[in-house]
Amino acid sequence: SQQGEEDPQALSIQEGENATMNCSYKTSINNLQWYRQNSGRGLVHLILIRSNEREKHSGRLRVTLDTSKKSSSLLITASRAADTASYFCATARAGGTSYGKLTFGQGTILTVHP
């Protein structure tokens, strides 16, 4: 079952604005990853944050992780029209038979208007 829940389901903003997407999960995790998917295409790995990390940056991306609340956020600053895509969080569970498996959230569809 999909344990990740993302909000909002859809986000529409103007170019230059910031976009924030949230992800919640239910079980203990090893790490949490964010992916981007353009329509009808494969996944592009954006960033991975480990369970012992609280914040991570990569270019215009900032990811936070709050393991006490079992939630993460992805912030895209100074958005561009090319950022238009679906964004998914995915959690890698800690230990057991699920080791290595990723569970994906429902995704946020981001539209950036030029």
Place this chain on the structure above:
Amino acid sequence: GAVVSQHPSRVICKSGTSVKIECRSLDFQATTMFWYRQFPKKSLMLMATSNEGSKATYEQGVEKDKFLINHASLTLSTLTVTSAHPEDSSFYICSASGQTPVVNEQFFGPGTRLTVL
């Protein structure tokens, strides 16, 4: 970076036929490959996990006789959709992981769009 390819990228077939989708890791050895299914505007659902040289482990609700997975080498896994029906139409994505370039990180293929008429 690690590259994973899928072939074909798109396939249309008649109901009742079988379709084979290949997933290859091009520049690393994939000890584990994962197969996902994605419906339009939906998330990825893990179907099965395959380890090289052993039988695939299927997620609950996925018919192993319907979706045959073979992981015969460290660079190739195949998913065969047997006796395909229109409800099998979907986007199928594989991922591969190994000890390198990053231990156990999954690298995704570009996906295969299957349409069953």
